[in-house]
Amino acid sequence: MNRVRLVALAVLLAFAAPLAAPPGAPAQSAPIKIGFLAPLTGPFAQIGKDMVNGNQLYLAEIGGQVAGRKIEVIVEDDEGNPATALNKSRKLVDQDKVAILTGGMLANVGYALQPYIDAQKIPSTFPVIAADDLTQRKPAKWIVRTGWATSQPMHPFGEWTLKNTKFKKIAAIGMDYAFGYEIIGGFQQVFEEGGGQIVQRIWAPLNTNDFAPFLAQIRRDADAVLALFTGRLALQFLKQYQEAGLKDKLPLLGGGTLTDETVLPQMGDEAIGVVTALHYSQALDNATNVKFNKAFEASAGKIASYYSEATYTNARWIVEAIKAAGGKVEDRDAMLAALRRVDLKETARGPLRVDDFGNPIQNIYIRKVERVGGKLQNTVIATYPAVSQFWKYKPDEYMKRPLYSRDYPPCKYCQ
Amino acid sequence: MRLGVPGSRRAIILGVAALAVAAVIAPALPSYPLTLLTQVAIMAVLAMSLDLLLGYTGLASLGHAAYFGTAAYAVGILSTERQAGFVTCLVAGVVLATITAALFGLIAIRATGQYFLMITLALGMVVWGLAFRWVSLTKGDNGIAGVPRPELPLPWSLSAPLPFFYFALVAAALAWAALGTLARSPFGLTLKGIRESETRMRALGYDVWLHKYLAFVIAGGFAGFAGVLWAWYNGFVSPVDVQLVTSVETLLMVALGGPGTLAGPALGAAAIVFLKNFVSVYTKRWLLILGAVYIGVILFAPRGILGALRSPNR
Numbered sequence: 001m002n003r004v005r006l007v008a009l010a011v012l013l014a015f016a017a018p019l020a021a022p023p024g025a026p027a028q029s030a031p032i033k034i035g036f037l038a039p040l041t042g043p044f045a046q047i048g049k050d051m052v053n054g055n056q057l058y059l060a061e062i063g064g065q066v067a068g069r070k071i072e073v074i075v076e077d078d079e080g081n082p083a084t085a086l087n088k089s090r091k092l093v094d095q096d097k098v099a100i101l102t103g104g105m106l107a108n109v110g111y112a113l114q115p116y117i118d119a120q121k122i123p124s125t126f127p128v129i130a131a132d133d134l135t136q137r138k139p140a141k142w143i144v145r146t147g148w149a150t151s152q153p154m155h156p157f158g159e160w161t162l163k164n165t166k167f168k169k170i171a172a173i174g175m176d177y178a179f180g181y182e183i184i185g186g187f188q189q190v191f192e193e194g195g196g197q198i199v200q201r202i203w204a205p206l207n208t209n210d211f212a213p214f215l216a217q218i219r220r221d222a223d224a225v226l227a228l229f230t231g232r233l234a235l236q237f238l239k240q241y242q243e244a245g246l247k248d249k250l251p252l253l254g255g256g257t258l259t260d261e262t263v264l265p266q267m268g269d270e271a272i273g274v275v276t277a278l279h280y281s282q283a284l285d286n287a288t289n290v291k292f293n294k295a296f297e298a299s300a301g302k303i304a305s306y307y308s309e310a311t312y313t314n315a316r317w318i319v320e321a322i323k324a325a326g327g328k329v330e331d332r333d334a335m336l337a338a339l340r341r342v343d344l345k346e347t348a349r350g351p352l353r354v355d356d357f358g359n360p361i362q363n364i365y366i367r368k369v370e371r372v373g374g375k376l377q378n379t380v381i382a383t384y385p386a387v388s389q390f391w392k393y394k395p396d397e398y399m400k401r402p403l404y405s406r407d408y409p410p411c412k413y414c415q
Numbered sequence: 416m417r418l419g420v421p422g423s424r425r426a427i428i429l430g431v432a433a434l435a436v437a438a439v440i441a442p443a444l445p446s447y448p449l450t451l452l453t454q455v456a457i458m459a460v461l462a463m464s465l466d467l468l469l470g471y472t473g474l475a476s477l478g479h480a481a482y483f484g485t486a487a488y489a490v491g492i493l494s495t496e497r498q499a500g501f502v503t504c505l506v507a508g509v510v511l512a513t514i515t516a517a518l519f520g521l522i523a524i525r526a527t528g529q530y531f532l533m534i535t536l537a538l539g540m541v542v543w544g545l546a547f548r549w550v551s552l553t554k555g556d557n558g559i560a561g562v563p564r565p566e567l568p569l570p571w572s573l574s575a576p577l578p579f580f581y582f583a584l585v586a587a588a589l590a591w592a593a594l595g596t597l598a599r600s601p602f603g604l605t606l607k608g609i610r611e612s613e614t615r616m617r618a619l620g621y622d623v624w625l626h627k628y629l630a631f632v633i634a635g636g637f638a639g640f641a642g643v644l645w646a647w648y649n650g651f652v653s654p655v656d657v658q659l660v661t662s663v664e665t666l667l668m669v670a671l672g673g674p675g676t677l678a679g680p681a682l683g684a685a686a687i688v689f690l691k692n693f694v695s696v697y698t699k700r701w702l703l704i705l706g707a708v709y710i711g712v713i714l715f716a717p718r719g720i721l722g723a724l725r726s727p728n729r
Contacts (some may be wrong), residue, residue, distance in 0.1 A: 001566060027659040040699055041699075041701075041702055074698070077695050077699065077701075081655050082558060082653050082655055083649055083651070083653075083655060083656070084691075085449070086649055086651065087454070087692055088692075089449070090446070090447050090450050091447050091692065091696070094445060094447035094450070095445060095447040095448075095568065107557055108556055108557050108558045108653050108655070110654065111557050111558055111651070111653075112649070112651040114560060114561075115560050115561045115651070116650070176548070177547075177555060177556040178555060178557050203615055229602070329561060345535065351604060373423055404427055406550055406627045
């Protein structure tokens with residue numbers, strides 16, 4: 001039985017050993033440390049990998065240094081879990097003494113980190129987390145969003161649909177959580193103000209395995225369907241939508257993630273013709289994007305997605321801010337101010353600047369899935385330049401309305 | 416009160432020593448390891464509460480996060496919407512968790528074995544579903560952020576890591592003492608009897624159902640206590656706190672540390688918290704290592720780490 005005790009003791013010691021490890025000490029001219037959170041295990045691991053790759057690609061392009069100081073990125077796995085993300089942030093801030101915190105993917109991670117970041121006063125950026133209220137009704141002082149607000153692409157999409165299609169009655173189906181509500185809600189707000197009607201709102205649980213019962217509910221007298229799914233659900237929804245014979249009867253519109261480039265390469269003809277809106281398309285034809293795409297494919301071995309573009313541009317954003325602050329990242333107030341002043345004329349997704357609430361004003365692209373050279377792509381068919389998260393509304397009036405939710409905007413035309 | 420078997424005295428000495436060491440080295444620790452130790456203290460309460468069910472009564476519950484999460488949500492909602500203070504949050508959290516356990520116990524206790532496992536799993540999913548879908552109350556998937564730590568009439572503010580660590584440590588020590596007393600009381604010995612042979616205990620005239628039910632409710636109450644601490648510690652409550660993974664992880668803490676020892680599950684909690692947070696810093700394959708440790712413990716120490724340290728002839 002001694003062996004058993006030995007093993008148990010060894011296990012115990014293994015746990016105790018890391019406690020004794022000395023914490024890293026920061027020095028003034030030492031490397032600039034950037035803490036980077038991404039889901040590297042669990043269902044979002046692939047997206048997390050895209051995020052890490054995009055970030056690394058940009059830093060490699062500039063030789064890994066700025067303003068005479070080396071940049072050291074410390075990547076931590078947040079598992080897509082808010083409690084883990086908090087733990088890892090504490091580690092990055094307290095132990096690694098990072099100067100800037102960035103990354104994260106899920107809305108609940110963003111909401112969990114916000115009070116911590118504001119309490120610690122760590123200049124931070126969110127390249128992917130899109131939950132509307134992080135830069136609206138509950139703006140975080142120390143977080144600059146370099147990505148997008150969920151409803152931001154959907155307001156112009158509502159207007160585009162009114163002006164460019166004959167769709168008057170649209171049935172909506174989305175994932176049953178905040179991201180789904182904000183996507184559908186943003187579209188509905190503008191679409192109904194312009195005279196359109198959302199005649200149905202169906203919410204499918206995140207763990208849906210079979211869309212048949214939901215597809216059966218969709219009103220056949222609608223002019224079109226607006227759908228929002230991500231990842232596996234997007235793949236499955238489009239496939240079943242075609243199998244149910246709906247594709248030829250009811251044209252499909254969608255939130256950007258329905259056909260984003262993390263799922264598009266695995267789709268077939270069922271995706272062709274789907275129109276979506278997002279602040280990026282891998283098929284964007286500008287010099288920066290073409291160069292980024294080439295470099296990303298060469299280094300990561302797969303096509304770029306909005307996630308990798310987000311962290312690529314986010315890295316550039318941070319580097320520009322460090323340059324503007326003269327490399328003095330230790331002056332946190334100055335660093336935050338620099339992050340908020342960044343104004344990029346040309347990025348892979350077009351020009352970028354920040355509004356007063358910390359969200360980018362950027363182009364929104366209406367994209368249609370086409371097969372070009374044998375591969376599916378999101379061809380840009382319309383561009384709305386310099387769109388604010390508040391669309392054409394005044395920020396204070398916009399924020400007087402409730403956050404888009406399961407009950408808002410109310411479904412006036414539902415039966 | 417009867418004294419426990421020598422092995423459990425050893426566990427007590429080990430536990431007291433661990434508490435003392437933690438209390439002494441805490442001021443010397445940088446704040447990150449300190450927050451992890453705080454987390455260990457809170458998770459230890461949760462694991463010990465489950466141990467009352469799994470280790471002493473022989474009931475493996477897969478829904479223990481439900482009571483933990485109910486209490487965390489109570490604190491989250493009360494302190495952000497009603498600015499409730501220390502006592503209100505603590506009492507409301509523990510009482511709500513206890514009531515939830517009392518209701519669920521009525522449904523679950525009639526079953527045994529895998530059926531008990533399945534029913535507790537289903538009931539846990541009900542609470543998760545409520546947390547996820549009752550958006551007007553729980554804010555759904557986004558979770559409740561900005562939960563303040565309580566203000567106590569103490570010279571130190573609990574918002575700093577060190578005072579909060581001592582607060583959590585004292586709370587864990589109290590929970591351990593209470594559960595330990597309970598486990599060695601005639602009530603606790605009856606539970607052990609039920610674990611060994613339910614039919615024999617019934618033949619001896621014990622009300623088996625009532626004992627199991629009470630154990631279930633008490634375990635739920637202590638899980639709620641851990642949930643209250645957790646909400647204060649993280650300042651954030653989300654459906655993740657009530658999901659199945661949290662329940663399973665708690666079960667693993669108990670199994671890893673040694674069921675039926677109280678100190679063992681606390682040790683298991685420490686092991687899992689540190690493994691998760693330290694190994695994942697060094698390698699992306701940390702889940703592989705965690706899995707290897709689980710398998711290793713099952714192969715070489717089937718009664719958990721503490722079970723292996725204790726005298727093997729039982």
